Amino acid sequence: MEILFIDPLFLVINKPSGLLSVPGRGPDMQDCVVSRIRALFPDCITQPAVHRLDMDTSGLMVVARSKEAHRHLSIQFEKRLVKKHYIAMLEGRLDQQSGEIALPFRLDPNNRPYQIHDPLHGKMGISRWRLIGIEGKWSRVEFTPLTGRTHQLRLHAAHPLGLGIPMVGDRLYGKGQQSGELQLHATYLAFQHPASGQKMSYHSTPSF
Template identity: 60%
Template sequence: MTDALTLDVLHVDKYIVVVNKPSGLLSVPGKGEANQDCVVSRVRAMFPNCIEQPSVHRLDQDTSGLLVLARTTDAHRTLSKQFMDRLVGKRYIALLDGVVEESGGMIELQFRLDPDNRPHQIYDPVNGKNGITRWRKLGIENGRTRVEFKPHTGRTHQLRLHSSHEKGLGFPIVGDRLYGTGTKPGQLKLHASTLRFRHPVTKKPMEFMTPAPF
């Protein structure tokens, strides 16, 4: 894992920071002193003039990959609106624990938080929120399937549930502690590999890519 107070920074200017988050590191602070080390705390330590709450989107602790953070209030507002309006392009790479026969398609499932088993999400076609993901099979590797995900919505654990549920692809992501057989942080084979958005000040289209570390 990346050493404390450091991050793999792909881009920085006066308004934004783009980082490649390692698996096992929180995006934002959690509850308790032991869960304060995160992308936000490291960005604020590296760039002291950053706003107090620079996060505009998150990755699960066990998911690795690209995050953009705002350094100013105006940049935060503009980036947040892009995410809210679904104007941000995102691509993920995952390794599933089984062989998927289909070549690709669209997954659309409704799910919600299980209040008796937080933060687990459960399928609920009546009360759940709709999650939509386009996917494509990239190959088979030793009985596992490498896939590309392009989420159209950003629900909690969306890709993990769309992978594991029988109405989705039917196989959990390798190393998933909630929906598969993972046992500790840092094992999940899910990587946010591409991120596209417009710069909040210059309005220039920006695209960042990082290869999956698995």
């Protein structure tokens, strides 16, 4: 885990793939962004996470150091004032340049944390996407989520009503022959400083 920016009120970190954002269930799932931040910054609040990245997703996260900062940042996420861009590699060639995906989906209680398309009971997830380029048999895509649902971008990439092409390394929504790390990276994050209101923006280059 790399700390990119230190402010008295918050931290911006670069989370590696394979690291939990918050503790999971069981003693073997306690190593996470939150536990590492609290070890490095003992004065940090008990629950500093303002948002989460999937365990397999890498990239930018903001973590609050005070309760007031947590409140301000949480409001920005709730009101969708935070700007986020992701870079993903898809295991196929897209023939379109850009678009918007809107799919209702929900958790499959019999196969957690898998999400399933459900027009009747699902909650809407909305993402914009833009093709960056074709690299061999793969497509490099920028995603901009307009909602923040679990596995939203992964489902939008893989589902036939989305792009119909899973992300490279996605063992959950892929074709069952995936290996290596999930190629999904939170590359851009912008929000207002919780005290001054100044725009704070950060970039992180993916490893793929």
